[in-house]
Amino acid sequence: xxxxxxxxxxxxxxxxxxxxxxxxxxxxxxxxxxxxxxxxxxxxxxxxxxxxxxxxxxxxxxxxxxxxxxxxxxxxxxxxxxxxxxxxxxxxxxxxxxxxxxxxxxxxxxxxxxxxxxxxxxxxxxxxxxxxxxxxxxxxxxxxxxxxxxxxxxxxxxxxxxxxxxxxxxxxxxxxxxxxxxxxxxxxxxxxxxxxxxxxxxxxxxxxxxxxxxxxxxxxxxxxx
Amino acid sequence: xxxxxxxxxxxxxxxxxxxxxxxxxxxxxxxxxxxxxxxxxxxxxxxxxxxxxxxxxxxxxxxxxxxxxxxxxxxxxxxxxxxxxxxxxxxxxxx
Numbered sequence: 491x492x493x494x495x496x497x498x499x500x501x502x503x504x505x506x507x508x509x510x511x512x513x514x515x516x517x518x519x520x521x522x523x524x525x526x527x528x529x530x531x532x533x534x535x536x537x538x539x540x541x542x543x544x545x546x547x548x549x550x551x552x553x554x555x556x557x558x559x560x561x562x563x564x565x566x567x568x569x570x571x572x573x574x575x576x577x578x579x580x581x582x583x584x585x586x587x588x589x590x591x592x593x594x595x596x597x598x599x600x601x602x603x604x605x606x607x608x609x610x611x612x613x614x615x616x617x618x619x620x621x622x623x624x625x626x627x628x629x630x631x632x633x634x635x636x637x638x639x640x641x642x643x644x645x646x647x648x649x650x651x652x653x654x655x656x657x658x659x660x661x662x663x664x665x666x667x668x669x670x671x672x673x674x675x676x677x678x679x680x681x682x683x684x685x686x687x688x689x690x691x692x693x694x695x696x697x698x699x700x701x702x703x704x705x706x707x708x709x710x711x712x713x714x715x
Numbered sequence: 716x717x718x719x720x721x722x723x724x725x726x727x728x729x730x731x732x733x734x735x736x737x738x739x740x741x742x743x744x745x746x747x748x749x750x751x752x753x754x755x756x757x758x759x760x761x762x763x764x765x766x767x768x769x770x771x772x773x774x775x776x777x778x779x780x781x782x783x784x785x786x787x788x789x790x791x792x793x794x795x796x797x798x799x800x801x802x803x804x805x806x807x808x809x810x
Contacts, residue, residue: 576732
């Protein structure tokens with residue numbers, strides 16, 4: 491039976507890649523990693539929060555124009571994307587659960603599913619953007635709008651493109667991170683990196699939460715009119 | 716948490732998405748904004764508590780997560796407090 495080396499690594503008794511020397515036990519290491527990711531997510535909350543605060547201010551000042559601008563966004567595509575992201579969060583949570591139970595091939599399948607759903611989301615987003623460009627709804631770029639509040643509608647569209655592009659960038663980073671993790675799991679014969687997958691899962695769920703807020707704020711403003 | 720609960724939360728999230736879309740089609744005046752944000756907060760809580768395992772995370776980590784939301788609330792509430800109350804006081808030449 492192998493015992494822990496002085497560097498604290500590669501013991502068969504450890505479920506993860508090894509216990510770093512500054513931690514008392516594996517559970518404390520897991521908690522520290524989780525706390526670290528949550529602190530990063532708090533900075534991400536403030537990152538998106540700045541844009542959302544700007545949105546709140548200008549929606550309060552130009553409520554009608556924001557409603558008109560929201561009509562230019564396609565609710566069906568947005569709602570579909572919401573469902574796709576929620577599904578990807580489900581597969582991500584299932585992947586974390588499978589990793590904790592040491593189910594290597596299930597983890598691989600679920601990680602790939604999560605990445606695929608993320609790619610579907612980005613594909614639909616690309617479709618939406620291409621529609622906007624085709625219909626001349628891009629602020630400051632050949633913008634054509636049949637209405638008096640063109641300036642304010644362009645302001646709304648600035649927030650639309652800014653928020654969704656920033657979100658899409660986070661999605662792409664998330665897909666790359668999951669790809670790296672999937673490769674690690676694929677090459678490793680022992681228990682999958684359950685803590686790393688859980689931490690990556692926190693990031694993925696956060697990106698989902700951001701979209702959960704973006705969908706009603708961008709697509710459903712005064713939908714009843 | 717068994718895998719079955721994840722599917723329950725997933726179903727709830729999909730249902731709430733449909734609810735928020737349909738409620739938006741009905742004219743409820745100012746309550747539309749309240750409902751939209753409220754349902755979004757509820758969905759975010761479901762994801763945070765169950766998918767992100769906040770229910771089984773040590774409390775010190777939950778406090779950190781709550782702090783982020785708290786700071787965002789300060790940003791939005793105080794900024795809107797400024798913007799929405801402009802012109803309330805009869806100050807000559809300005810706000």
